[in-house]
Amino acid sequence: MSYFSKTIFMQFLQCPKLAWNVYNIPNMFTSTDPATKARMAEGKAVEAHARKLFPAVTLIDHSQSFDDIVDQSNDALSYSTIPICNAILSSNGFSDRLLTAETDILVPCDDEYLLYEVKASTRAKPEHIPDIAFQKYVAEKRGLRIRQCFLILLNGKYIRKGEINTRQLFKIGDVTEGVQQYGESSDINAQVENAFEVCNQAKCPETEIGVHCSSDCPLRNTCWREVNKIKHNIFDLYRMPSKKAFGWYKQGITGIEDIPEDYPLTKLQKIQAKSEKTGEIHADRKEIKKFLNQLTYPLYFLDFETFSSAIPLIDNSAPYSVVPFQYSLHIIDEDLSKEPQHHSWIWGTEGEPRSIMLEQLKSLLGNKGNIIAYNALFEQMVLKQAVDLYPKQEKWLNNILKRFEDLLQPFRNFHIYHPAQKGSCSLKAVLPALTGQDYSQLQIQDGEQASRAFMGILNGQIADKQAILENLERYCGQDTMAMLEILRKMRSISA
Numbered sequence: 001m002s003y004f005s006k007t008i009f010m011q012f013l014q015c016p017k018l019a020w021n022v023y024n025i026p027n028m029f030t031s032t033d034p035a036t037k038a039r040m041a042e043g044k045a046v047e048a049h050a051r052k053l054f055p056a057v058t059l060i061d062h063s064q065s066f067d068d069i070v071d072q073s074n075d076a077l078s079y080s081t082i083p084i085c086n087a088i089l090s091s092n093g094f095s096d097r098l099l100t101a102e103t104d105i106l107v108p109c110d111d112e113y114l115l116y117e118v119k120a121s122t123r124a125k126p127e128h129i130p131d132i133a134f135q136k137y138v139a140e141k142r143g144l145r146i147r148q149c150f151l152i153l154l155n156g157k158y159i160r161k162g163e164i165n166t167r168q169l170f171k172i173g174d175v176t177e178g179v180q181q182y183g184e185s186s187d188i189n190a191q192v193e194n195a196f197e198v199c200n201q202a203k204c205p206e207t208e209i210g211v212h213c214s215s216d217c218p219l220r221n222t223c224w225r226e227v228n229k230i231k232h233n234i235f236d237l238y239r240m241p242s243k244k245a246f247g248w249y250k251q252g253i254t255g256i257e258d259i260p261e262d263y264p265l266t267k268l269q270k271i272q273a274k275s276e277k278t279g280e281i282h283a284d285r286k287e288i289k290k291f292l293n294q295l296t297y298p299l300y301f302l303d304f305e306t307f308s309s310a311i312p313l314i315d316n317s318a319p320y321s322v323v324p325f326q327y328s329l330h331i332i333d334e335d336l337s338k339e340p341q342h343h344s345w346i347w348g349t350e351g352e353p354r355s356i357m358l359e360q361l362k363s364l365l366g367n368k369g370n371i372i373a374y375n376a377l378f379e380q381m382v383l384k385q386a387v388d389l390y391p392k393q394e395k396w397l398n399n400i401l402k403r404f405e406d407l408l409q410p411f412r413n414f415h416i417y418h419p420a421q422k423g424s425c426s427l428k429a430v431l432p433a434l435t436g437q438d439y440s441q442l443q444i445q446d447g448e449q450a451s452r453a454f455m456g457i458l459n460g461q462i463a464d465k466q467a468i469l470e471n472l473e474r475y476c477g478q479d480t481m482a483m484l485e486i487l488r489k490m491r492s493i494s495a
């Protein structure tokens, strides 16, 4: 027996090809990607907190087989007078297949129900309405009457002080009207019927790649195979709007070298296209020298790692607050060629991380010399938010902020561009392109991974804490060394 679920319906709205594949070959799409798993676990944690909004609930046990979950849900719907959480609603579809929809919270109300959907988000998103509309549709097809629909979101303004205050952590919006309007204007019945039919046909629909393709689509590598074969393709053009890129793609222009001379490219895209056509690095020596000559020594190369969680993990933080847990600081006194001093810190999960970080940096950053960061706005934002908590440091902060120099700028302005950057100015693209060094030898290779690893420690879910701490140390240290190496390379290019 195949089940046509809410997930398949939502995927169908994005792309029929994706939905057909997930519906017909589900085993191929069981996600093992740690980022997806972490997102799903976070969503479950938010749902569990939201259940506390109700004094007592009937919770459907999802550790059993799917058929048993459906049976248990049906039982609960027949007897429970208190809110039912995680029920799977099922209704006969359009043949012998079942339509199913997992609901977060169904509150019995006379002979009707109030339907609550919980999202681990601080803002309502366009996809939330069709998601709820599908649940309501299946509920009504099953014979339930839905009186009202609600969206439970995280309250971005809630600041944790001590134990989580569940009432304040969430905000609840009545979306009954929006769901009703969506159901009528989009004709949800016809929409579901069409999706159901397409997914049940023998052949996978031919859906072209387009603006609907998300970067994390599980079929991305398959569908984009031909485009990815092209070393310099138009989708890698710097700040190229995808709608425009697909317009060109439909005209048969896929590679950057295929772009006709009279096609409108921005100044920076022209630099990129020329560099990629010739395979040569573009360097505006005058501008690079200008950037290097304005630097005041000592140079402090600074990088923060941060974590951010839906449910605030520490006091004085809100849902998705950016909290620093680590920094790396390399210092060059007066000569780029010399070995730098290195200082680093990882929060040991005791004390207030922002207070510890500020105290340490106050003694390390001295009174003069530039602080170099890559995308300095981020480091500045982390410092500003920390000082919001410790306003006594405001004077220090104001001086520190003036000393920042952003190493991203020469790359964002394309004063240097290497064809291997493929239109990206990120540190992870620039470092290997310019210096041949990269992060491939490290266990932790990007900020998201670092954040997940640290949150594992914070939640007590990591067995080998020492190994993780060492990997974090290496990763963050590599980021600040990368900036120094890039600066050294800029100096040799401009000579």
Ligand code: SF4
Pocket (backbone or CB within 6 Å): 014, 015, 016, 017, 018, 207, 208, 209, 210, 212, 213, 214, 217, 218, 219, 220, 223, 224
């Ligand atoms: S990559 Fe694009 S076309 Fe392919 S399945 Fe995903 S969304 Fe659809």
